[in-house]
Amino acid sequence: MTSNEKSTDFLYGLNEWEIVEKSFRPDKNDHHETVFAIGNGFIGMRGSYEEGLDKRGYKGFEGTFLNGIYENGVIRYGEIGYGYPERSQTMINVANSKSIKLFLDGETFDMLSGELLEYRRTLNMKEGFLRRNVIWRSPKGKEIKLEIERIACFSRKSIAAIRYCLIPLNFEGKVKLISELDGNVGNSASENDPRVGSGLENDVLETVITAAEEEFSALVQVTKRSRLAVACLSKEQEEEGYCPQIVRGTGNSHVETVYDFVAEKGKPFSLIKYIAYHAGCFPQETALGEAAEQLENAERAGYAVLKEENRLFLEAFWQKADIEINGDLPLQQAVRFNLFHLLQSVGRDGKTNICAKGLTGEGYEGHYFWDTEMYVVPAFLYSCPDISRKLLEYRYHTLDKARERARQMAHSKGALFPWRTIDGEECSGYYPASTAQYHINADITYAIKNYVEATNDLGFLKAYGAEIVFETARLWRDLGFFSEEKDGQFCIHCVTGPDEYTAIINNNCYTNLMARENLRYAWETAQWLEREENRCYGELKARLGLEAGEITEWKEAADRMYIPYSQKHGIHPQDDCFLEKKVWDFEATPPEHYPLLLHYHPLVIYRHQVCKQADVVLALFVLGHLFDKETKKRNFDYYEKVTTHDSSLSACIFSIVANDIGYCDKAYDYFIKTARMDLEDYHGNTNHGIHTANMAGSWMCIVNGFAGMRALNGKLSFAPSLPKAWEKLSFKLSYRGCRVKVAISRRNAVYELLEGECMTLLHRGEEIQLSKDQPVTVEW
């Protein structure tokens, strides 16, 4: 497979900075809604059409989501067990503010009727807007030209806006536009796919305020159980020279503003719809007031300013985060698409995080997973470390809930972070592939360690990081034990590793390796605090009731950690019994039986050697310095044969490790699967939302994979390997106050220090001293 196929092989037009839908494809509507979603880290709006889409058999999931805003449900179990989470949390579909309906002399604008003379939809990733250009001929022959733009404002958390511009091409006559706030919305989650969610009851929102004032239209709704107030406001503004009659009205959870005018042929009419969302705890008037203030500010600024703000915001973002791939447009486009969508979905306020499916769909109920720490934090860490920090601060804010969960799980000390959550409370309904995945504790510590090392942000470590690192270390110490049967080595039983096709096993290799890092880093952090920040350390110890003996025990547990290894195979078994299992019969498995989890009972899957995703292979990447190349190869070769990549978190990791061990073609193939996963809908479920971890994985594939970047012992090192199809790859990295540009071509690698005085890095093991603005070129 190569990505340089004809552009007709791709679902969208190829373009460096845009995703372009060139013809109306209602059959792909639900997929397009995800791809063309816009967001700003708080608001997420699926790319549904303003006028809606009369379904006639076409799928669509109208949706607007606010990061962190959820409703509780009751999790019901076939058979209840002690310590099972009782409450679900589901990111709710809030009031639809996108709705603008158009009528021409009584004919309803509807792309499924009449004739579509032109159609083009563009997601502009450089400037941050979604635009639709349409020329439509009504069944009675009226031709109208539309240009509709939609933005979510990166610099204004509460604000989105729509610019709706129409030009009658061949007629004059009555035109009616109805701009709505529609609160009659609900979630559509399916009960039959565990990757979507168990679904909420209907009618989770109770409407408490509807208002249709000249000042604004408003709809305030409250969630019935989680008791959050969600205000959705809008204000319309006409731009050009008609004087429409305006009528405002409210209905059942519904507010509308109707514009009537007689349009003239060739004369444009433009409507700007400013939209504000605010959500939070009671009282509801506060939500309304906050939204109204933001709305007024936005209106005062005007649409052009909002759009320019987005452009500037993105200019700064791309300046830091862009990856240039010359010679491979499909992948260039895909990588930007992925980074852009990550930015659109990531919470940046320390109180919210990033959903597995972003703010683009209802998949996984809008939950936050380990995807954050092992995929998204790294992808932002070297360009926008402030975002990574905010994601980790979120964990700190939920630490008390993690402590409580640890007690429920019979751990007298420490904290256990939830496998899936929105507000920090565990709300997974199947513990073998959730609560049992204790590794999330170590993943969080791993991300903290990397964050601190990459930024030298010791203030964060003191204020937030150390406490998490200590509490997670405590949990590992309590969870594991020094096993007589394993000669006193420290063993961890009854956990599930990253690979969810194996569950509740002993000594998952990845988990033990990562727990060792966690314990060791906790010990090192304690040493450092004692030495350098003794007062802070004293306070923390007192607050946590931390005893000196505990810290020694962490070190002891780390030093004596049992890491499974098979002499016979020369590989690390995924767990104590993995190699004893029968290998899955791949030959007898028809293609339509993937993903296996939708076609086989868990017992059947667990009984076999078959991996949903990278597990040991993930350790080969994140703890790569612990393994020599031959060991990596043996492990990669072994696990590749038994891995289905049914998880979207897998291909990117295989790509990185393939690069590491010189499997360049494989690295490239896995990268293609990663990079264009959502654009091409490789997993068949992008309609439920983007795959954020995978998107972040595409950053890792390039920087950690093709460029071979690792950060270790305070230095960045590189081992570039440019895919044959590419001419050049370049990107920038921030590291400890410096910023370096890396450009890899077929002939050489060029390292250039853009910020900072000097920097030492490694190129294939050799030290390179960089000084500002004095690029160093390494020829092959």
Place this chain on the structure above:
Amino acid sequence: MTSNEKSTDFLYGLNEWEIVEKSFRPDKNDHHETVFAIGNGFIGMRGSYEEGLDKRGYKGFEGTFLNGIYENGVIRYGEIGYGYPERSQTMINVANSKSIKLFLDGETFDMLSGELLEYRRTLNMKEGFLRRNVIWRSPKGKEIKLEIERIACFSRKSIAAIRYCLIPLNFEGKVKLISELDGNVGNSASENDPRVGSGLENDVLETVITAAEEEFSALVQVTKRSRLAVACLSKEQEEEGYCPQIVRGTGNSHVETVYDFVAEKGKPFSLIKYIAYHAGCFPQETALGEAAEQLENAERAGYAVLKEENRLFLEAFWQKADIEINGDLPLQQAVRFNLFHLLQSVGRDGKTNICAKGLTGEGYEGHYFWDTEMYVVPAFLYSCPDISRKLLEYRYHTLDKARERARQMAHSKGALFPWRTIDGEECSGYYPASTAQYHINADITYAIKNYVEATNDLGFLKAYGAEIVFETARLWRDLGFFSEEKDGQFCIHCVTGPDEYTAIINNNCYTNLMARENLRYAWETAQWLEREENRCYGELKARLGLEAGEITEWKEAADRMYIPYSQKHGIHPQDDCFLEKKVWDFEATPPEHYPLLLHYHPLVIYRHQVCKQADVVLALFVLGHLFDKETKKRNFDYYEKVTTHDSSLSACIFSIVANDIGYCDKAYDYFIKTARMDLEDYHGNTNHGIHTANMAGSWMCIVNGFAGMRALNGKLSFAPSLPKAWEKLSFKLSYRGCRVKVAISRRNAVYELLEGECMTLLHRGEEIQLSKDQPVTVEW
């Protein structure tokens, strides 16, 4: 502990043939309702009072159950998975026909008001009735004497009856009796205890017929999902010389017959209420017609005849099944109580089975488990083998559903019996402790093998048994594999053994041992059929598509079965990793934290060496011939230390094995816990129903334990060991057409052949030849 404590230490009066409640204890009402339940294998009625019990804080679960009659519900999961059962089945609480209300001049008879001058409730196990004797003084001073009897007719599946007799002691005046059929009933299952059930929706029954005729009162209801029609009819009859005014009426799912008369001091009035239940598929008129016919027959026979029929039925039963224990009244009483309740709850029609909680409560939703084959079938096998056969026929009738389930579980051949079911469809909601318990397949085959060996009923083997034995063998062959890592031995992965505190593990010792028996018996049965019943064999092979190679494979799998053994400990590890786990910290576990399953998350329990129940120890009993005494001791000693007996299926097995290895005191202690478990409510949940497996276990404790009976290679063998407290133990056993009486005293054992010409048995390994009516005495 010894059972010969003062009678005041017991909840009930001690009596050889009766359970007597000597004073009114409304605080124990829900427990009494179970203990005083009556049943006939089809109808089960909890011991609720005819007039009900105004609760005022007292617990009660009014209930009438019909064996096999259930409603479907939807099983909801926290997270759905492939192959999870979708429909629940819950034995429903059907219309209450027990209700008879009494009013004296407008004062309501209610034992919680007025004054109770006498109270005595008696369950008569020799004759089969429940009787209540009461003298009550009303708040206004009227004294009345009541004697109320209730029977469920063993010889008439559909019939129960109540005799309600009253005598005014100190007054004359208006008396009103209201006899009701009350269809406003529902199930009360709790959502918070996995041992009860997930509960049904309310209003599962729709009333389709209510009739209040002179001929009968009738209430026909249908279940909304499972579409079963349940007819409940009654007919009242006065016995003595009043001429009451009778008014009949119907209400909402309610039928009543009101008797009004002026009672005379000292003159008795008796009302007989004949009750008939019939249930089945549509049309509902059939159910009504069947019940009406049975009701008429019963009425024609009259109450005295019905009662005499019960006495005769039980005379025959006890003649075969009684166990006499001289010198230990509490245990004598308890053993009879247990056998009596088993008989009351066991289905005898081949279409129904025995619920884990009998027909006495809603625990476990009225489901049938492996309890049948491993506990109840053996307890009836040597006294009433016809009952055991019917229980096994039930499995045959559900074989198609077991085949279907095997396909869902990805087995291309064979059958997988459900862990819990009513109609044969798997309806367990937590697969690690249900579907994963594949051993049920081998348990069923084990019971078939024992049945055939004990009865020589080769007709059953040909008609039913062989097909089950073959289909279960096929499943084992498909489930396991010849493991390279274990030198080609046959391994079985990802199952749960009997011990539910360990789940989804590899090579559960009990499972592998029992699977080996299953495979071997299938092979032997195939050999026998081929040799002796070639035509039948050919037909069966053709029908099952059975190939010769398969049969060889069964033998090969059996011969190469891997049985875990630890040289280091000299014991059989419960599974591949059991001994590697940390031992549960029993010292740190407060008594109120038992049963552990209600106080610890499954992961916490699974992570430790802790057993809910006998697992390896069960194998030591049922396959005792495979282990020498020292091995048994080592295993018993090891597992006893880590077993909580949180399962009611455990103590009896430990008692039997303790006897086997000479731990006589332990054997006795475990037996006491077994024998009086429900009478004394040792598990604290007898209110949800009796523990049938444990009750059957008390039979095994005596016959297999104290008498040391085993059946092997066509012979019975004994190794008696009389508890110190006992004077004599005697019982009878049927075996291959013979019946032998065994009497064990402090001085000797006496074996007497009651039926059959001659019999060879073993006493402590020595052969004894018995001829009819020539007892052989073995002195100690």
